Amino acid sequence: xxxxxxxxxxxxxxxxxxxxxxxxxxxxxxxxxxxxxxxxxxxxxxxxxxxxxxxxxxxxxxxxxxxxxxxxxxxxxxxxxxxxxxxxxxxxxxxxxxxxxxxxxxxxxxxxxxxxxxxxxxxxxxxxxxxxxxxxxxxxxxxxxxxxxxxxxxxxxxxxxxxxxxxxxxxxxxxxxxxxxxxxxxxxxxxxxxxxxxxxxxxxxxxxxxxxxxxxxxxxxxxxxxxxxxxxxxxxxxxxxxxxxxxxxxxxxxxxxxxxxxxxxxxxxxxxxxxxxxxxxxxxxxxxxxxxxxxxxxxxxxxxxxxxxxxxxxxxxxxxxxxxxxxxxxxxxxxxxxxxxxxxxxxxxxxxxxxxxxxxxxxxxxxxxxxxxxxxxxxxxxxxxxxxxxxxxxxxxxxxxxxxxxxxxxxxxxxxxxxxxxxxxxxxxxxxxxxxxxxxxxxxxxxxxxxxxxxxxxxxxxxxxxxxxxxxxxxxxxxxxxxxxxxxxxxxxxxxxxxxxxxxxxxxxxxxxxxxxxxxxxxxxxxxxxxxxxxxxxxxxxxxxxxxxxxxxxxxxxxxxxxxxxxxxxxxxxxxxxxxxxxxxxxxxxxxxxxxxxxxxxxxxxxxxxxxxxxxxxxxxxxxxxxxxxxxxxxxxxxxxxxxxxxxxxxxxxxxxxxxxxxxxxxxxxxxxxxxxxxxxxxxxxxxxxxxxxxxxxxxxxx
DNA sequence: CGGATCCCGGTTTTT
DNA sequence: CCGGGATCCG
Numbered sequence: 001x002x003x004x005x006x007x008x009x010x011x012x013x014x015x016x017x018x019x020x021x022x023x024x025x026x027x028x029x030x031x032x033x034x035x036x037x038x039x040x041x042x043x044x045x046x047x048x049x050x051x052x053x054x055x056x057x058x059x060x061x062x063x064x065x066x067x068x069x070x071x072x073x074x075x076x077x078x079x080x081x082x083x084x085x086x087x088x089x090x091x092x093x094x095x096x097x098x099x100x101x102x103x104x105x106x107x108x109x110x111x112x113x114x115x116x117x118x119x120x121x122x123x124x125x126x127x128x129x130x131x132x133x134x135x136x137x138x139x140x141x142x143x144x145x146x147x148x149x150x151x152x153x154x155x156x157x158x159x160x161x162x163x164x165x166x167x168x169x170x171x172x173x174x175x176x177x178x179x180x181x182x183x184x185x186x187x188x189x190x191x192x193x194x195x196x197x198x199x200x201x202x203x204x205x206x207x208x209x210x211x212x213x214x215x216x217x218x219x220x221x222x223x224x225x226x227x228x229x230x231x232x233x234x235x236x237x238x239x240x241x242x243x244x245x246x247x248x249x250x251x252x253x254x255x256x257x258x259x260x261x262x263x264x265x266x267x268x269x270x271x272x273x274x275x276x277x278x279x280x281x282x283x284x285x286x287x288x289x290x291x292x293x294x295x296x297x298x299x300x301x302x303x304x305x306x307x308x309x310x311x312x313x314x315x316x317x318x319x320x321x322x323x324x325x326x327x328x329x330x331x332x333x334x335x336x337x338x339x340x341x342x343x344x345x346x347x348x349x350x351x352x353x354x355x356x357x358x359x360x361x362x363x364x365x366x367x368x369x370x371x372x373x374x375x376x377x378x379x380x381x382x383x384x385x386x387x388x389x390x391x392x393x394x395x396x397x398x399x400x401x402x403x404x405x406x407x408x409x410x411x412x413x414x415x416x417x418x419x420x421x422x423x424x425x426x427x428x429x430x431x432x433x434x435x436x437x438x439x440x441x442x443x444x445x446x447x448x449x450x451x452x453x454x455x456x457x458x459x460x461x462x463x464x465x466x467x468x469x470x471x472x473x474x475x476x477x478x479x480x481x482x483x484x485x486x487x488x489x490x491x492x493x494x495x496x497x498x499x500x501x502x503x504x505x506x507x508x509x510x511x512x513x514x515x516x517x518x519x520x521x522x523x524x525x526x527x528x529x530x531x532x533x534x535x536x537x538x539x540x541x542x543x544x545x546x547x548x549x550x551x552x553x554x555x556x557x558x559x560x561x562x563x564x565x566x567x568x569x570x571x572x573x574x575x576x577x578x579x580x581x582x583x584x585x586x587x588x589x590x591x592x593x594x595x596x597x598x599x600x601x602x603x604x605x606x607x608x609x610x611x612x613x614x615x616x617x618x619x620x621x622x623x624x625x626x627x628x629x630x631x632x633x634x635x636x637x638x639x640x641x642x643x644x645x646x647x648x649x650x651x652x653x654x655x656x657x658x659x660x661x662x663x664x665x666x667x668x669x670x671x672x673x674x675x676x677x678x679x680x681x682x683x684x685x686x687x688x689x690x691x692x693x694x695x696x697x698x699x700x701x702x703x
Numbered sequence: 704c705g706g707a708t709c710c711c712g713g714t715t716t717t718t
Numbered sequence: 719c720c721g722g723g724a725t726c727c728g
Contacts (some may be wrong), residue, residue, distance in 0.1 A: 043710085060717095194716090261715075261717085361716070362716085420705095526717095547717070548716090569716085711722095713720100
């Protein structure tokens with residue numbers, strides 16, 4: 001099959017795809033065919049005879065890389081191309097496992113996720129006696145954020161504390177001490193956290209001429225996606241990977257930079273031409289995704305943003321429904337409006353998989369999740385909670401980890417503290433014995449406590465068995481499960497559910513032949529929510545944080561909680577840069593929509609300490625309504641009618657006899673209807689009350 | 704050692 | 719108002 005590049009790409013895309021050599025910066029507006037460009041670029045390079053293994057595609061998630069590479073393969077009628085792809089972190093991991101010894105990294109090393117990091121910090125905090133009540137020393141999460149932010153932004157902890165954490169000024173010295181100890185602990189125990197992967201990979205390229213030669217010669221074409229969300233370390237890495245030939249293509253959109261909390265610098269886009277003076281700049285401005293009314297909103301949202309490469313998106317898709325902004329009475333009403341509106345779209349033949357609800361923070365969807373669940377809609381949720389962060393999953397993983405890296409003190413503690421009769425002090429002794437023995441198992445066998453603690457004996461036997469099954473981490477997981485089951489049952493009353501999740505872990509492990517690979521992969525690309533499992537993709541709606549929606553699109557998009565204090569988040573309101581990032585976040589959300597765009601917020605919301613309060617619409621959407629241009633339907637009956645809750649429709653005209661719940665009045669039974677919009681409800685505690693169905697946030701609790 | 708209790712503090716986003 | 723974490727007690 002011959003790919004007709006000229007026909008299938010617009011001139012700017014074509015220019016990017018067929019660029020022969022030298023650095024290129026592609027500034028790609030939302031929906032401008034950025035992914036398409038990268039896919040065709042890979043195919044084109046392969047067609048030109050470039051060895052696929054010499055192409056490296058760095059993306060934001062592994063999923064993105066896989067999808068692009070499989071699309072490129074399909075274009076070329078191949079099953080797989082053998083192009084290398086993944087995240088910066090996973091690529092760094094691969095290179096460090098190969099060449100890390102050049103800079104004296106311990107190999108193998110274990111990768112720590114955020115939870116592990118916090119666990120270690122917590123121990124240090126205690127060891128140093130910084131956990132006294134009067135002290136109010138920052139908690140582990142805050143400390144971990146400071147450390148990570150410092151690495152990713154390149155600011156010293158002192159600077160960072162005075163800039164962003166000035167209330168912790170008093171503790172600067174102790175914080176630095178904790179960090180030193182944390183760093184020392186990692187070195188000593190062969191542990192690397194996410195940030196270390198970048199730091200050491202960068203160091204490897206910088207300090208070791210030999211390794212740099214090998215790596216840069218191996219990868220002669222480098223494509224970097226989402227360049228606006230790279231940090232200074234990643235930008236340095238890209239520069240060094242460019243090597244002599246400088247065949248680097250960076251693709252990004254400064255208006256969509258939403259990861260500054262992890263050090264992302266959209267300025268990297270501006271600086272790219274400075275790092276690579278020969279850079280060709282290509283702009284993709286035509287949008288192929290959204291209707292003009294949706295783009296009008298997007299352009300307005302971003303118009304006030306002072307981003308350097310300003311683009312104005314245009315589209316040839318005219319017409320389409322007007323976006324709406326809707327005020328709900330309260331959170332629950334907001335959920336009801338969304339559910340009702342989704343029902344309308346489904347009636348019109350829109351498939352569930354073409355609909356998404358997006359929000360600023362993961363917990364914003366809790367109420368909606370309950371409501372969707374009650375009504376029997378399936379949904380997949382992205383963002384927030386991670387399978388791997390569940391305590392029981394971490395417990396089991398810790399057993400694999402000490403086997404892979406005997407020095408991993410953190411995992412040891414985790415394992416040993418589970419053994420009945422073992423606490424802090426015994427755990428230390430047992431660990432010492434295990435680490436110092438000729439082998440792990442022999443070390444454990446030498447423990448004096450072994451006879452008194454039957455579960456410790458069992459643990460020793462477990463490790464002996466695990467050592468004998470090589471080549472398949474799944475078998476090892478199953479062995480751990482046999483051992484762990486009684487502990488699981490003792491610790492959690494929902495153990496059957498947790499057991500199933502653990503079995504999923506065993507299934508996941510089956511894809512790997514080496515335990516090391518399994519551990520690294522699963523930490524770097526944690527599996528998504530378990531609800532995703534065994535569900536027909538077409539039948540599920542998507543719920544997602546905006547961060548996790550990056551790069552995706554849907555026919556219909558709902559943005560909920562567009563209220564001051566929620567979006568923008570209350571934590572961002574006193575920093576102008578953070579506020580700009582929140583704006584870009586909304587821009588990303590809006591530009592996910594192809595046809596329908598609904599923005600909602602509750603007029604009242606619950607606020608800790610203050611109870612039920614009036615909210616203000618998000619400053620970003622308020623501008624949209626005030627300017628009152630036709631792109632944006634004003635808040636009106638008409639604008640919202642599509643969203644109006646109408647329980648009558650859903651329930652075939654009669655609610656009589658049903659049990660309902662009202663947030664203020666509690667549970668009650670519907671006694672009868674009054675006209676079309678009103679019902680009389682007998683509330684268990686308040687008696688008879690007449691309610692208007694258009695406004696009352698009623699839920700059905702029993703059919 | 705481990706469970707119970709009580710108190711304060713404070714909320715995001717992800718590799 | 720919930721949960722992490724420090725402290726207390728058997």
